Amino acid sequence: MTLVDHAAEHRTGRGxxxxxxAGNARAVMYRGWRATRSTNWLVMMSGxxxxxxxxxxxxxxxGALVGTVTVxxxxxxxxxxxAPALLAVAAMNGAIYDSTWNVFFKIRFAKxxxxxxxxxxxxLDVALGEISxxxxxxxxxAAGFMVVMQxxxxxxxxxxxxxxxxxxxxxxxxxxxxxAVTSYMKSFQQxxxxxxxxxxxxxxxxxxxxxxxxxxxxxxxxxxxxLWHGVELVRGLTTGAVDPGxxxxxxxxxxxxxxxxxxxxxxLRALFLD
Amino acid sequence: xxxxxxxxxRYGAFAAVDGISFEVAPGESFxxxxxxxxxxxxxxxxxxxxxxxxxxxxxILGLDPDRHGPDIRSQLGVVPQADNLDTELRxxxxxxxxxxxxxxxxRVVAERxxxxxxxxxxxxxxxxxxxxxxxxxxxxxxIARALINDPRILLLDEPTTGLDPQARHILWDRxxxxxxxxxxxxxxxxxxxxxxxxxxxxxxxxxxxxxxxGTPAELIRRYSSREVLxxxxxxxxxxxxxxxxxxxxxRIEVLPDxxxxxxxxxxxxxERVSEAGLHPITSLVRRSSLEDVFLRLTxxxxxx
Ligand SMILES: Nc1ncnc2c1ncn2[C@@H]1O[C@H](COP(=O)(O)OP(=O)(O)OP(=O)(O)O)[C@@H](O)[C@H]1O
Ligand SMILES: [Mg+2]
Numbered sequence: 001m002t003l004v005d006h007a008a009e010h011r012t013g014r015g016x017x018x019x020x021x022a023g024n025a026r027a028v029m030y031r032g033w034r035a036t037r038s039t040n041w042l043v044m045m046s047g048x049x050x051x052x053x054x055x056x057x058x059x060x061x062x063g064a065l066v067g068t069v070t071v072x073x074x075x076x077x078x079x080x081x082x083a084p085a086l087l088a089v090a091a092m093n094g095a096i097y098d099s100t101w102n103v104f105f106k107i108r109f110a111k112x113x114x115x116x117x118x119x120x121x122x123x124l125d126v127a128l129g130e131i132s133x134x135x136x137x138x139x140x141x142a143a144g145f146m147v148v149m150q151x152x153x154x155x156x157x158x159x160x161x162x163x164x165x166x167x168x169x170x171x172x173x174x175x176x177x178x179x180a181v182t183s184y185m186k187s188f189q190q191x192x193x194x195x196x197x198x199x200x201x202x203x204x205x206x207x208x209x210x211x212x213x214x215x216x217x218x219x220x221x222x223x224x225x226x227l228w229h230g231v232e233l234v235r236g237l238t239t240g241a242v243d244p245g246x247x248x249x250x251x252x253x254x255x256x257x258x259x260x261x262x263x264x265x266x267x268l269r270a271l272f273l274d
Numbered sequence: 275x276x277x278x279x280x281x282x283x284r285y286g287a288f289a290a291v292d293g294i295s296f297e298v299a300p301g302e303s304f305x306x307x308x309x310x311x312x313x314x315x316x317x318x319x320x321x322x323x324x325x326x327x328x329x330x331x332x333x334i335l336g337l338d339p340d341r342h343g344p345d346i347r348s349q350l351g352v353v354p355q356a357d358n359l360d361t362e363l364r365x366x367x368x369x370x371x372x373x374x375x376x377x378x379x380x381r382v383v384a385e386r387x388x389x390x391x392x393x394x395x396x397x398x399x400x401x402x403x404x405x406x407x408x409x410x411x412x413x414x415x416x417i418a419r420a421l422i423n424d425p426r427i428l429l430l431d432e433p434t435t436g437l438d439p440q441a442r443h444i445l446w447d448r449x450x451x452x453x454x455x456x457x458x459x460x461x462x463x464x465x466x467x468x469x470x471x472x473x474x475x476x477x478x479x480x481x482x483x484x485x486x487x488g489t490p491a492e493l494i495r496r497y498s499s500r501e502v503l504x505x506x507x508x509x510x511x512x513x514x515x516x517x518x519x520x521x522x523x524x525r526i527e528v529l530p531d532x533x534x535x536x537x538x539x540x541x542x543x544x545e546r547v548s549e550a551g552l553h554p555i556t557s558l559v560r561r562s563s564l565e566d567v568f569l570r571l572t573x574x575x576x577x578x
Contacts, residue, residue, distance in 0.1 A: 035362035111358035119375035120348035
């Protein structure tokens, strides 16, 4: 008994899990929902238009020149090739929008979390609540994008239905990891580094052409980055090129979510419960 | 309600709070009084279970904040030194949402929010944006918010700093009502008059340590005289005249802009000063206050 107590104490520092989590992340989401009602929906949805514009310009425009691409031994139209990648990007954009700049502002300027953590909420409640909100926005973007895909006839397989939980997973991963990274950021300059990483990741993660065009070493780098896993996962589902190896992508995101949650919680505690 | 023994908070090698001890009884209104950087806010944050202590013992409602932070916080109302209202929400929403943070049911929160809006005299501002409120209104809203969970202890860190006199009096009146209702109040302040108005008992803190403790009246009796004669001779003559005044009253204190003579009878002392051929530009006889106590204890004025 004493031994167990001791172990728990050691793992979470003082106070055990009860000091970190009150099981009330939903109050944090409720706050987010009320705050969102007063924001501009058009601005909020702008992150959805970006992948749609890419799909229309590159998929339709460039697609006329490119013709078809081979996925897993099958020929698919170029637009159908990039659409799933852009779907993953839509989920990422939504999740990042909320979990980086918005969170940065709340930590550094609005003192929102300071207020929250003076109540019975714990840092894990705050982390989970905020990340869930970001996840929802990612899910919303992705749903919007899927409607466009469907309308253009770019979802080629029944597996595409599974793309819905897949994009939620992707959004969850980016939201969790994004908030963790943001919580360590101190200045606007550091925040700009996030964009600096996101743009090349967006362009190079087998989004617009297969990974095989790169030299070996670059392939390895890209395969270590999260977006590539998301792109591969969603592309497999929407084109019907499904194989068990895709579970690795799922595992990648599970780890990303867990790491993000742990570091966000730690960091919130260090910042506001010092 | 609160027991602190040898409480210490260190930031690196620097001790912001350096071994302070005090107790607060149920229904009591307790004040921490001290200048900038005394360690008041740091103490309040430890009592509020949002900052861990570096040493000493601390029990709040019988619980150790290191192990029972959320339990303790659920029974506290906190008014931080700097307002941290949610500016993305409207006035009433601030109360609703804050109540939800404590896991209270929606209906209970809605009921209390309306009561508290009227307590804070903000009913007609319920739908206003927070940024549109005046400083005094924001402060009242912050106090209302701190009461949403019906706390057993209310922690107020400089509740009226930066407010104009009228806004301060409105706020004092609200806090006095809470005191009458039997809430335990812990407050910090720079202002002696505030401590005299609101506190049953105070500790004077300076550089992380307690300099004195007692009721406002006790402290004045112990560390000051009944009356104070304030004399202004103009800053250049102050020092020179101070020599001539040496030995008058119980004690004199020379400040850059005036000289204070501590005495039981200020009028009589003033007469004697004029008889001695010293004619101040202005003079004032007033009752001794906690400000004088602080000056006596630390040799410094409270507000620098
Ligand atoms: N997070 C921190 N890191 C380092 N030093 C700190 C920190 N917080 C407070 N201090 C220092 O501790 C001392 C006490 O600060 P505190 O805020 O408790 O004073 P205070 O009595 O509330 O003053 P004020 O009247 O200005 O609010 C100050 O010297 C301050 O610089
Ligand atoms: Mg302070």
